[in-house]
Amino acid sequence: MALSASDLPAMYALLGNSLSGDESQRKPAEAALAQSETRSGFCSCLMEVITAKDLAPQVDVRLLASVYFKNSISRYWRSRRDSS
Numbered sequence: 001m002a003l004s005a006s007d008l009p010a011m012y013a014l015l016g017n018s019l020s021g022d023e024s025q026r027k028p029a030e031a032a033l034a035q036s037e038t039r040s041g042f043c044s045c046l047m048e049v050i051t052a053k054d055l056a057p058q059v060d061v062r063l064l065a066s067v068y069f070k071n072s073i074s075r076y077w078r079s080r081r082d083s084s
Contacts (some may be wrong), residue, residue, distance in 0.1 A: 003041035
């Protein structure tokens with residue numbers, strides 16, 4: 001099932017929880033993000049988080065979304081482009 005704009009609050013919560021110092025919050029959030037990476041719309045959701053003006057004070061969450069976006073591009077798009 002594809003991710004959409006309705007998934008943005010959950011995506012934001014997962015990104016925030018994955019930055020937590022509490023391992024009981026961080027590990028499930030990281031696992032959920034890893035599972036979401038393969039879903040259609042993941043990069044679009046990340047771009048919404050990165051460019052959201054209301055998240056300007058949440059620099060840490062926006063930076064983490066940028067890292068996930070970069071890694072997703074490297075992992076899933078470049079391998080397709082390089083193969084014939």
